[in-house]
Amino acid sequence: MAVPAEPVALGGVSLAGATMGTTWSVRAYCAPTRNPHALHAIAQAALDDIVAQMSPWVEDSDLVRYNRAAPGSVHALPEAFADVLRCALDIATRSEGAFDPALGALVDLWGFGPSPSRHRIPGDAELQALRMRRGPSLRALFEEDPPRLRQPGGVTLDFCAIAKGHGADLVAHRLRAANVPAALVEVGGELFGYGRKPDGTPWRVVVEGCAEESNPRPGTEPPPLRTVELDGRAIATSGDRWHGFEHEGRRLSHSIDPRTGRPVHDAPVAVSVIEASAMQADAWATALTVMGAEVGLAFAERHDIAARFLVRDGERLVERVSARFDDLSEIAD
Ligand code: ADP
Ligand code: MG
DSSP states (O other): OOOOOOOOOOEEEEEEEEETTEEEEEEEEEOTTSOHHHHHHHHHHHHHHHHHHHOSSSTTOHHHHHHHSOTTEEEEOOHHHHHHHHHHHHHHHHTTTSSOTTOHHHHHHTTOSSSSOOSOOOOHHHHHHHHHHOOSOHHHHEETTTTEEEEOSSOOOOOTTTHHHHHHHHHHHHHHHTTOOEEEEEETTEEEEESBOTTSOBEEEEEOSOGGGTSOOTTOOOOOOEEEEESSEEEEEEESSSSOEEETTEEEOSSEETTTTEEOTTOOSEEEEEESSHHHHHHHHHHHHHHOHHHHHHHHHHTTOEEEEEEEETTEEEEEEOHHHHHHEEEOO
16 A cells, blocks of 8 residues: 655745846745755756846847847747747737837837937927837747747847746746746746645735825825636736936836837836736736726727726725626735
């Protein structure tokens, strides 16, 4: 008769580091004999791979080489790059163009990219010229088996609205492959969790879009505190709490509306999305920010997307959630 194995006691590990101009962290449970330095190296290596392939700030990244390549050249894509591009193309189509992974030149023009002319207002002629220059659709330039992308001249990719999410997914994937049974991975605020804690419960996180939620203005009621369980699930939040800049008293969003070529006007304070992967959640959070709370919420309802919009109503912060987000979250008391 088989004797049941002694359950292995799991030990908690916390890891942290820096990547993509922001920070990352991991909380995990694994056998207490595991060396945390080795786990740290696995996570950092996964993120370094993404930076080496997709950073617009790294001179010889695959993305920069593609953006600068001669018209007509064809580029073999590394695996992670191809995964991100497939997801970006899919969400670009499904969001009816609100998400656009080929906005690099516009992002730069508005000063949110790697170009040194930070935070200046481009003229109408400049914007018009850039929008005219946009070539054939990206999908038409992409070929599978093996994955390759043609540069017709002037196409500038920008994966900044999706790469952090992919980072969280990839770190989780590699930790799981290294026999770590449960981890909560966070990259720049985007989260992916899998597995169960030793007490059998999944990871539970608080949904937060801006600091004011936990520290409301005097005399105003904050939106309800929500928690989400992440067991093979992700949540990402778009917001302008760190980026964006002021111009003539108006706050310019770092999310660009591809239809106008301009920063989103009156962007929601924050948009959070729950998805099966952090990559999808990250991209949808940007797409719904571009649509705005009104159109975005109706879109999320139509497409059964779990989204929460945090918007300003006078002095108050209020939340608006899709039915799916309400289902997947719990209001804490
Ligand atoms: P947030 O946390 O607010 O989502 P991200 O860093 O994830 O911020 O994404 C913002 C970045 O995404 C911008 O700096 C720009 O590089 C890129 N971006 C801006 N607008 C779009 C868009 N409509 N579609 C895809 N990427 C965009
Ligand atoms: Mg994002």
